[in-house]
Structures are given as structure tokens and as C-alpha cells.
Amino acid sequence: MANMDSTAPSSPRDTSCPVHLNKQMQLLHTARNTASFEPFELACLIYGGADVVGNRRAALERVETLIGTRDTSQIPRSYANMNREQAYDEGLEWGKAAFEDGIRFKHDFFAFVTPRFQLVNSSPFGMNTVMFEPAIRLSASAEQQAKWLPLSKSGKIIGAYVQTELGHGSFVRGIETTATWDSDTDEFVLHSPSTTSTKFWPGALGFSCTHGIVVARLIIRSKDYGPHLFMVQLRSLDDGRPLPGVELGDVGLKMSYNATCNGFATFHQVRIPRTDMLMGHASVSHDGTYEGSSHFTQLSYSTMVMVRAIIVKNVVFQLAQAVTIAARYSTVRTQGMGPNGLASAETCLIMYQSQRLRILTLTAKAYAILFASRTCDAEYDALRKQQANGDHTSLPYVHALSSGLKVWTTQTAADGAEDARKCCGGQGYLAISGLPEIVASVTAATTFEGENYVLCQQVGRYLFKCIDQLMQGKPIDYRMAYLAAGYQKWFAASFAASSGANITPCMAFGKEFLDPNTQLSIYRHRALRTVFKAYTAVRSSTKPPLDAWNENMMSIISAARAHTEYMALSFYIKHVQSLPTATSPALTTVMARLCSLFALSNIINPQTLDAISFVEDTHLSSAQLDTIRGLVNELLDQLAPELIALTDAWDFTDASLCSALGMYDGNVYENVMNWIRQIPMNKRAWEENKGVYQPGWKDWIEPVLKAKL
Amino acid sequence: MANMDSTAPSSPRDTSCPVHLNKQMQLLHTARNTASFEPFELACLIYGGADVVGNRRAALERVETLIGTRDTSQIPRSYANMNREQAYDEGLEWGKAAFEDGIRFKHDFFAFVTPRFQLVNSSPFGMNTVMFEPAIRLSASAEQQAKWLPLSKSGKIIGAYVQTELGHGSFVRGIETTATWDSDTDEFVLHSPSTTSTKFWPGALGFSCTHGIVVARLIIRSKDYGPHLFMVQLRSLDDGRPLPGVELGDVGLKMSYNATCNGFATFHQVRIPRTDMLMGHASVSHDGTYEGSSHFTQLSYSTMVMVRAIIVKNVVFQLAQAVTIAARYSTVRTQGMGPNGLASAETCLIMYQSQRLRILTLTAKAYAILFASRTCDAEYDALRKQQANGDHTSLPYVHALSSGLKVWTTQTAADGAEDARKCCGGQGYLAISGLPEIVASVTAATTFEGENYVLCQQVGRYLFKCIDQLMQGKPIDYRMAYLAAGYQKWFAASFAASSGANITPCMAFGKEFLDPNTQLSIYRHRALRTVFKAYTAVRSSTKPPLDAWNENMMSIISAARAHTEYMALSFYIKHVQSLPTATSPALTTVMARLCSLFALSNIINPQTLDAISFVEDTHLSSAQLDTIRGLVNELLDQLAPELIALTDAWDFTDASLCSALGMYDGNVYENVMNWIRQIPMNKRAWEENKGVYQPGWKDWIEPVLKAKL
Numbered sequence A, B: 001m002a003n004m005d006s007t008a009p010s011s012p013r014d015t016s017c018p019v020h021l022n023k024q025m026q027l028l029h030t031a032r033n034t035a036s037f038e039p040f041e042l043a044c045l046i047y048g049g050a051d052v053v054g055n056r057r058a059a060l061e062r063v064e065t066l067i068g069t070r071d072t073s074q075i076p077r078s079y080a081n082m083n084r085e086q087a088y089d090e091g092l093e094w095g096k097a098a099f100e101d102g103i104r105f106k107h108d109f110f111a112f113v114t115p116r117f118q119l120v121n122s123s124p125f126g127m128n129t130v131m132f133e134p135a136i137r138l139s140a141s142a143e144q145q146a147k148w149l150p151l152s153k154s155g156k157i158i159g160a161y162v163q164t165e166l167g168h169g170s171f172v173r174g175i176e177t178t179a180t181w182d183s184d185t186d187e188f189v190l191h192s193p194s195t196t197s198t199k200f201w202p203g204a205l206g207f208s209c210t211h212g213i214v215v216a217r218l219i220i221r222s223k224d225y226g227p228h229l230f231m232v233q234l235r236s237l238d239d240g241r242p243l244p245g246v247e248l249g250d251v252g253l254k255m256s257y258n259a260t261c262n263g264f265a266t267f268h269q270v271r272i273p274r275t276d277m278l279m280g281h282a283s284v285s286h287d288g289t290y291e292g293s294s295h296f297t298q299l300s301y302s303t304m305v306m307v308r309a310i311i312v313k314n315v316v317f318q319l320a321q322a323v324t325i326a327a328r329y330s331t332v333r334t335q336g337m338g339p340n341g342l343a344s345a346e347t348c349l350i351m352y353q354s355q356r357l358r359i360l361t362l363t364a365k366a367y368a369i370l371f372a373s374r375t376c377d378a379e380y381d382a383l384r385k386q387q388a389n390g391d392h393t394s395l396p397y398v399h400a401l402s403s404g405l406k407v408w409t410t411q412t413a414a415d416g417a418e419d420a421r422k423c424c425g426g427q428g429y430l431a432i433s434g435l436p437e438i439v440a441s442v443t444a445a446t447t448f449e450g451e452n453y454v455l456c457q458q459v460g461r462y463l464f465k466c467i468d469q470l471m472q473g474k475p476i477d478y479r480m481a482y483l484a485a486g487y488q489k490w491f492a493a494s495f496a497a498s499s500g501a502n503i504t505p506c507m508a509f510g511k512e513f514l515d516p517n518t519q520l521s522i523y524r525h526r527a528l529r530t531v532f533k534a535y536t537a538v539r540s541s542t543k544p545p546l547d548a549w550n551e552n553m554m555s556i557i558s559a560a561r562a563h564t565e566y567m568a569l570s571f572y573i574k575h576v577q578s579l580p581t582a583t584s585p586a587l588t589t590v591m592a593r594l595c596s597l598f599a600l601s602n603i604i605n606p607q608t609l610d611a612i613s614f615v616e617d618t619h620l621s622s623a624q625l626d627t628i629r630g631l632v633n634e635l636l637d638q639l640a641p642e643l644i645a646l647t648d649a650w651d652f653t654d655a656s657l658c659s660a661l662g663m664y665d666g667n668v669y670e671n672v673m674n675w676i677r678q679i680p681m682n683k684r685a686w687e688e689n690k691g692v693y694q695p696g697w698k699d700w701i702e703p704v705l706k707a708k709l
């Protein structure tokens, strides 16, 4: 049975085998002990030090105790049975606990993620920190900030970020809601002129928020100034009623995130004071004069950069949760007589090379995303400091970086979580495995905050602009030095304009492919080739620019992907090469191998997106690819004993994993049956009706059995 | 508002534009009329004739009317709010209606699929036709068949196929449930010796079935004869109670299929008559003598072939449903100012080349799967006839074919449905889009009835056996002629054993790539290269056979995939080239283009699995790949005007699509808001509480707002 206090122990590791372990528990116990490093050391690296790990554990313990999820012998409520209302109620309960714990104990462990790392629950109280306060900070005047931020931070108001409409998501310029200045009363009048202008999707909007930052077209004396932000009180703080003219409601069941009330809103001539427009970078004075900062657009881009950086950070943990469950299950489940049925006894799933490749490469990807998110955060922080001094020069680079990483990490995590789920066979299809909910929640990130196909093209546009600059002999951002260097080689030399090909075979062989510089050179070559090829095709096209772009859209998207993957690999390598000096040699070796596995497996994995672009110009020969395949096999064998430690290091509690397959004890089959026997339908049938589900039997089954057809 | 009778009209098409259409409805109406062929003609091709299409429509109308789903202005119950019990109740209601309609009107439209094509609902009454009767037909004696089949067909008993256990799914030989012959009473005693032996997963087992065909180890006088099939009554026909010693229950919420009760079962010394073992090919006499047919294994393979053929047929419609929704939505939703923002007005999603590529290639794949399933069915029927005459020689080929197709079609449909969902942006994440349920249900097919990674290796084993035969100078199945021919060329000539490469560049250029023979030669080359390469690597390895297999597992899987894709393309081409003579020239052209799009896009689409294997030996040059990219773009432009007709042709009713985004009228935004306003949470809040969800506000939100922190 699952243990009530099942957090991984801190160093030193307890390696003695407890008595009374059944077969599955023993298998996991043994696999835990084959690692060459202490998971606690890695946990400190992940979370930023032993004190953080400790505080985080304490916070989880408090909150999980309060909301009653810590006793994992009880089936989680959402798996037992739950309708729309109950899911939302649970979200409120959990959200409140997490929100208040953060305030009381002065931490932000749950600021961007919930007690379950967005899993199952995404809190209706969560928008304050994720979007509401950032928008205030970036777009409100100093005075407005001083007024609203304390209210939001202390939960005196509950916010939503209300941008998307039924008719417009990606294309923000197209939104239809109007905020018309009324000179008589010096107010703005908010109005929804059509069905498509219905605000749609904002988290917490349905029934939880009191205020919204509403994006609406600013209209002054019939002149349309385009979308601006307005602070709008939506509900009475006394009784929660929507204010007059405001219609609010829930958008209903979604793939996931059902613990919050993504909502819709319509405005019927709703009046707000003029001073409630966010006036940090644009203002309307009492006589209706509009003044906009020249950096208005840049600043709205900054918000997006920040939110994308948060998304990147979040999906790390969603993918890591899925991988943790799959790794533990694959260690304890035996199935079949080994490869080609040739073993003498049943084999653990993780012994099959396909399973190993899938789970270990996903592990490597989770760490790749973690390190990419570190760089993304650091660049954003640096940008903010520069912007505070009025220097916006870094914005285009950081914006393109965060967009590219958002696309790459969300797609990687979404596809990866689904593959981890499939790795658990039939059991991964059960709600109680925790995996369906993880998969359904992480896949949303490919769509929200910049749909991936839309963002990819923004990265493409940035790359093209860089090359335009280079063509004009102008310098580009120093962090894009590889492109400038490539430009010298590819363009200045003889770039075969027609085919875009410039065949410079990779000269590495054998173990040289384990050298990070070799790996980087392969990714760099692919990025340069695809970027310059797409650029040439678009710029040399004789068609109208719109058609030239459209016709080459897939090449532009490929180029953006190749560029981003090169950047991600370079960040990963950089971080792995600059681990804190105190890092143990064992962990250093494991992290280097994991990074190599990431770099190499991505080339030859059949599931890799656009792998063809690594090889179509014969940069890598068939023999070299086979060498890489061989090295990947070796890395898998070296890393297999480290798998459980690599996943334990994420330090997920059993309550936050919320998975009968993924518990720390490995006691999967008992845990499954224990939870299933608690399902109300089963309990009621057996306690009240000797094993019959009476309504179904009486209403439908008996009539079929007795029908004369 | 959605129309109550929204089935596509039959020929002649109504091309006049009705008045009072809003913008979205007009867009769809217009797009419907750009097609060069009549969708009804294609519908007849899909379903097998005008009479079938008509009967099918009538059956849908009857059943949908009975269960009350035909008025699509009402939000479907499962989207409004539904817990575990309600989902199951709905499954029973629908299942009964479909089952009884089939009996009354003598059709099998719902035999393998439900009124929603397995979407949302998978009937608890459905196992009779899908697995229970086939198992009886294939494994029971003539006498047993005569007894049980009529009972099952008329619904006098309700069956489940009870094979999988908690501990064993893929590896059937490992199951633990025992059926021990008791010489005293001439009975079998069924028993579950462990937690892992709990029967787990069978559809309808939880609360619906009365009987199960239970797979258990046959034990006679302590001798273990391995898994055999037993007919076991599980519940009383009078009151539905589980018989003594039988524990039955539901496995709880799943990703999808919640309208049926996949269940678990344990047996505590449950006695059944000896004569209830299925004795078609193995028997136990009253003195305990065991006699097994020499074809015992072959015959159990036959069941799997049949079930896999059914799966292939089902996923066609699941993918087609997802594509229909995405195609319609992409036609009516406008978003953004066109490619690179260069258009003068907002653009329909389908104008973006990436969206076009995604949706049209998915359309092409749906038709590819349809035609593959035709061949699969035909081969199975032929096999059954041969087997009836004692000739089992076709079995290995047909088994490998159905296994390969099962893997390829389920993965294609699962990935495709998710991509179609993503094509609808945020709205595709709403339950009312219908897409989350389709995605969640189709992905199960990659796991059940032979997990895909397991099946791939079986295909690999078959291919290796064929080559072993060829090596020994023996003939192989005539349908594998391409492999025999390839063997001559690849092996008999100088096959570079080390690299496995045999570089014979493709000589096609320009429009030649539109030639089906060229396309086939590319797929054939890839199949031969990967198959012979994997074979050589495994057979020439110096490692123990188990390690040799494991080390090359990914190559074996690639080879199996390449072989299957070659076969699938050849079937597709064959069917397109032999359409009924009466087929209109317009439709003939469209089908040929769609087939070309399938063949060519699969090579260059960034999402293609293992695309690298098309090019890594430089069979296709970079320039040729660019030619193919250009041709794909042309095909997309040619096919875009046909898209709505290509999806209308599937003839889905609005009720069976069950999607606010995918209705025939195209009135997406009104349909969305109409359904959402009917959600109980919204209705209750507004009708009873002026827009407040009272429990949440009182219990959780007010306390946060008023807290002193």
C-alpha cells in the first residue's frame, strides 16, 4: 500500500532493502540503487539548492495535508467520480490552499504551478500571479500599480486576463470589443458588438474572478486607436454578482483544466472610469487627448516574452511527471520473454530497447527543457533591466528566442507525455494512472499564448530580418553570431542559389560524435542550411510576397525549428559544462551522457520532427548515421541504471503525481486495485446490491435480455 | 442555428445559396460548391452503393431520433455535465437502441460501430458482435456454436471477451487464471491465484455482461496445457447478481470509452461444466483426456486477424470525423491578415499553406486507410474460405498484413486526429468541439488488440522468415513478390553487408513523381533497403540472438513500418486505378490527386515518422525532394476546392459528429454559444443566483477576499 510519507529521502540514501517487499516493490527498490549518484544532489540542482528543496517539500506537505491528498491510500476524488461542478469546487479548494500558503510562508512554489504542477488542477486563483499582476506591472502607470498590485497579491481582488474573443485569438488586432470614451461623463463604455466579440477562454473568468484586464479597441471621437488594456470590475465584491451589463459564464468541459472556470463574457454598455485604462505606455487625458509611447508595441511584446518563459518552465514538470510515472511502471512491470521471446524468464519493460529509447530520450528532453528555460529566464531578466533603462535593443532576440522555445518545448512535452502514456500500455489509458490528465493538460500549451504555427513564423520573420541586416552589412544581435558566421561562409562563398544546398560533409567518425562540439556543428549546419534555403526561396521568388511566403511556409517553419533546436542544444551543453564546482563526478558524467543522448537520439529517432533536414543534403552519411545509432544504444545502456534516480530527482510527491502506476513504492498492482475498489459505482453496487449496478440493469439490460425481437 | 435534418443532400446538389446565411454559413456554402464532383457519388463509393447510403441514413435517423440526439440545438448530454454513472447510463441507452435497430431492420451498420462511430459512446452491448461471437465462431465446436450464437445474436445473453489480466496483456502466455479439471465432478474450477491474475479491461465486464469467454490456463491432473477459452456465466440472468465466487466491477474513468464498463473480475473456485470449454480445436473428454488440434495456434491467430481488420475499418471513420470538423471549421474561421500578414482582409484558416497541408494530407490518409481496410477485409475473407478447406498457408501473410496495417492505421489516425484538433486552435480544446473525445478514443487503438511496438516486431519476424526462406531457395507467399524480386537484386548482387547500403538513386524528375509507379518504386526501395539492412544486422551479429534482436529493435521496427507503408500505398493506388467504370471523370481525377498527395507528402512532411529512411542512402537527392515539395504544393492548390466535398462524402450526421464546430451549416459561433449557455452550471447560476455559482463563491472565494493574510 502506498506510503503516507513517500517523498524521496534526502541524502544519505537508504540502500538497505526493507523486508516484506513484494516483487514489484523489490524491483523498484533495486533499480533505485543502481544509480551512480544521489538523486538529492540532482534535486538541489533542479530546484536551486538544498534549502529550496526542503522548503518546497514542507510547503507541499502543508498544502497536501490541508486539502487531504496526502493519504494516497484513498482514491483521489477526481478519479472516483466528478462532474463539472465538483471539478471546479476542488480547484477552488486547492487554489485557495496554495495561494494562502504562499502568502503566509512567503514563497512562490505555487505561484505559477499548483500543488499538482498544473496537473488535474489549475487554480482559479492562479491568474493573479501568472497574468494579471504581470500585465499590471508591464502596462499600468506607477500610480495604478501602487493601487492594484497590493490588492491582487493579497487576494483582495481576483483577476483574469481577458483578451481572446470567440472570433479572435491568434490575431489580436482583430478583436472587436470596444471601449468608447464618453466625453460627457469622462468614462469608457465597454461593449460587445457581435457574437464573435464575446470574450472567450480567459482562466477564472466564468465564476471566480472579480476583476479583469480587458483588451478592447480604444475609440475616441469615432477614431479607432486599436486594442488597449482596461481594468474592469466584473463582479460585486459583496455578493459575487456580475455588475450590470456584464454577462459571465463557464465555457464548459475542456480536455483538461476543468478545475478552473475558463469563461466567456459579454459587455452591454458597461461604464468604467477613464482612469481605469492601463496608462503605463498610452494615456487618455480628461479632454480625450490620446498619447501613446513609441515603445507601446515593444512593451506588449515584453508581456508575451514573460508569459512564454513561464510556459517553458511549466512544461518541464508536466513532461517530467509523465516520464516519472512511465519510468517507474516500466521498471516494475514484467511482460513477455524478453526481446524476440528469447529470455528464460519474464522481462521488465525497460529491458526492451524500444522502451528504453522512448523513456530515456524523454528524460533527456525534460532536462533539455529545464536548461533551456534557465537561459530563457536569464535573458528575460537581463532584458527587463535594460528596458528599465530605456534600452529595447535586446527585445527582438529575446522575443524570437522565447517564441521558438515555447513552440519547441510545448510540442516536445506534449508529444513526449503522450508517448510516455503509451509506454504504460493499457494501464496508461486509465484515469488513475494520472497520465491522461497530464497529456490533456500539456497539449493545451501548444495552442495558448501564441499558437505554435503562428509563433514559428514569427521566429522565421526574425531570422529573415537578421539576414536582411547582414545583407546590408549591418551587425546583428551578438547572440546570433552563428548566423553571422554562417552568412560569411554560405552566402559570401558560393551559395548554390537554386537548390539551397551547400554540401559540406560532416567529417566526424566513431566516438567523435560524443563530442559536444561535433554535435553542435551538426545542429548548426542544419540550422544554417534550412534558414538560408528558406530565405533564398522567399526572397528570390518572382511571386507576390504573400504567395512567396505561403508557398514556402513549411520551409520557414522547418528553419525556425532547426534554429531553435540548435539554440536549445547549445544551452543544454553550456549548462552541463558549467555545473556548480561541487557537483559530484558521477552526476557530472551522467548529465553529460544525458545531453549526448539528447543530441544524438534526436537525429535518428523515428519520431523526430523533420529529421530529414539533418540528412537530406548528405551532411551525414548512412554510415555516420549507423555510428550514431550505435552510440545511442551504448548511451542507453549506460544510462538505464540511472533512470530511476534521474526521475526521483524531480522530487514529486505521490500526492502531486496522483498516479496509481507511479507511486514511489512501486506497488503498482495493489495500488491500482485498492483505488478501483473505492470507486463509488463499485462500492455502491457491492454494498447495496450484491454487485449489481441497479439503474443500468433495470432500465436497459433486463429489457434487452427479455425482449422478443 | 443547427438544422434538425442536416444530412448532406443526395444528388443533384442544391447549389443555390439560401438567403439569410451569416458570414460563416456563407463561407461553408461557397466552399461546398467549389468541388468538381458530387459528394454523394463518393459517399456511395465509401459505403458501397446508393442503397447502402440510404439505408444507413434511415437507420441513423431512427436511432438518433429514439435516443434524442437529432435535435442538435440541444447541447449533447455528455458535454453538459456527466459523471461516471451518467456516462454509462447513456452508453446503455444508445447501445440498446443501436443493437435492437440492427436486429429489427436486419443491418449491421452499428455492429462494429455505434451511432457515433465509437465516438463518445462505445456500447456495452457491442462486444457480442465484435469479439464474443467471432470467438465462438472460431473456437467453439459446431454444437456449441449452435447453442450460443443464437443467444448472443438475439441479446438473450450479453458477452464479454475476458482475456487480459492486471499483470498480463501483450503476453498472453503469461496469464495466471486457472481452469482446473475436477475428476470427481467432471467440472472445471476457475480460480484467480493472485492480484495480478485479476481479469482487467474487458469491455462490458464491469456491470453489463452476463457471460464471458474467459481465457484461463487449462490444468488437468496437475499438468498445465496453457491458455484455453471457457464460456463462463458471470451474472444471474434473473437479477444480474454476480454468480457465487465471482467478483465483478468497473475499472473506473478512462481517457474515453466511458460509456461502457470496462471491468475487472476475480474468480474464487468457480465451477463450470466441462462441456463449457470451447472445444472447436481442443477438447477434454469426460475421463480427462486432452486432445489439441495441430492448428490450435493458427486458429487463435485467425481471431486476431479478424479483430485487427475491424479496428482498421473503425479508425477510418474516427479520423474522418476529426478531419471533417477541422475542414469545416478551417473554412469558416477567419484569422489574421493572410500569410505573413500581407493580405488586405482577414483570411480563412484554410488559406494558410501549413493548415492546408495538415488538413488535406489527413484527408488523403483517411482515404488511404479506407482502401487499405478494403484489401485487408478481402484477404481475410479469402483466408477464411481457404481455412475452411483446411488450407492455412495464407495465414502468416494475412496475419503480418493485418498486424502491420493495424499499427500503421491506428498510429496514423491517432496522430492525425490530434493534429486535426490542434488545427482548430483554442476551440479544439473545448469538449463541445467533439475533438477531445475523438482523439482520446482513437489513441486507445494503438494499445489494444496487440500493442503497436509488439505487433511491429511480429511483422519484422515475418519479414525475416521470408528472407530465411529465400536464402534457402524456397518460395515465399506470392503477395510478397516484391521482396523476392528485391532479394535477387539486393542480396544475390553485391549487398554491402557492412553498411547495408546499396545506392541506386531514383532517376525520376519533375512531374514523373506524380506517376504512381515512381511513387511505388520509392516506397519499395525504402522497404527493401530497411528490411534487408535490419535482417543483415541481426543475422550477422556476433552477439547472442536476444541481444542482437534488442540492439537492432529500432531498425526492425523501421523496416516493418516501411514494408507496411509500401503495401498500403500499393493498395491505395490499386483501388484508385480500379474505381467502378461508372465513376465520373471529375471524381476519378480527384481520387488520383489525393493518392499522389498521400504518397508524396508522406516523404517530405515534417511530421512523418521515420522519414529519414526515405533519404539517408541518398536514393532521393535534395533537388528531388524540392521537386516533390513543389508538387505537393501544386496538389494542395488543386485539391483545396474539393476539401469540403471530400469530407461531406463521409456522410456524417450532425448528431454523430456531435461537434459545435463541425456542423453541416457552418454556423460555428452561434452553435458554440447556444450550447454553452445551456450548460447546467451557467443556467443555474443565472436562473437562480443572478450569475453567481453560489457554492464556490460562499465556500472558497469570499473567504479569500475577506481573509486577513
Ligand SMILES: Cc1cc2nc3c(=O)[nH]c(=O)nc-3n(C[C@H](O)[C@H](O)[C@H](O)COP(=O)(O)OP(=O)(O)OC[C@H]3O[C@@H](n4cnc5c(N)ncnc54)[C@H](O)[C@@H]3O)c2cc1C
Binding pocket: A161, A162, A163, A164, A167, A168, A169, A170, A171, A200, A201, A202, A203, A257, A262, A444, A447, A448, A449, A450, A451, A452, A453, A454, A457, B333, B335, B336, B338, B339, B340, B349, B352, B354, B355, B422, B423, B424, B425, B426, B427, B429
Ligand atoms: C486552456 C486555455 C486557456 C486559455 N486562457 C486564456 C486566458 O487566460 N486569456 C485569454 O485571453 N485567452 C486565453 N486562451 C485563448 C488562447 O490564447 C487562444 O486560444 C490562442 O491564442 C490560440 O488562438 P485561436 O484559438 O484563435 O487559434 P487560431 O488562430 O484560430 O488557430 C487555429 C488554426 O489556424 C492556424 N493559423 C492561425 N493563424 C495562422 C497563420 N497566421 N499562419 C498559419 N496558420 C495559422 C493555426 O496554426 C491553427 O492550426 C486560452 C486557451 C486555452 C486553450
Ligand SMILES: Cc1cc2nc3c(=O)[nH]c(=O)nc-3n(C[C@H](O)[C@H](O)[C@H](O)COP(=O)(O)OP(=O)(O)OC[C@H]3O[C@@H](n4cnc5c(N)ncnc54)[C@H](O)[C@@H]3O)c2cc1C
Binding pocket: A333, A335, A336, A338, A339, A340, A349, A352, A354, A355, A422, A423, A424, A425, A426, A427, A429, B161, B162, B163, B164, B167, B168, B169, B170, B171, B200, B201, B202, B203, B257, B262, B444, B447, B448, B449, B450, B451, B452, B453, B454, B457
Ligand atoms: C480501451 C481498452 C479496451 C480493452 N478491451 C479489452 C477486452 O475487451 N478484452 C480484453 O481481454 N482486453 C481488453 N483490453 C486490454 C488490451 O488488450 C491490453 O491493454 C493490450 O493488449 C496491451 O497490453 P498491456 O496493457 O499488457 O501492455 P504492455 O504489454 O504492458 O505494454 C506496455 C509497454 O511495454 C512495451 N512492450 C511490451 N512488450 C514488449 C515487447 N515484447 N517488445 C517491446 N516492447 C514491449 C509496449 O510497447 C508498451 O510500451 C482493453 C484495453 C483498452 C485500453
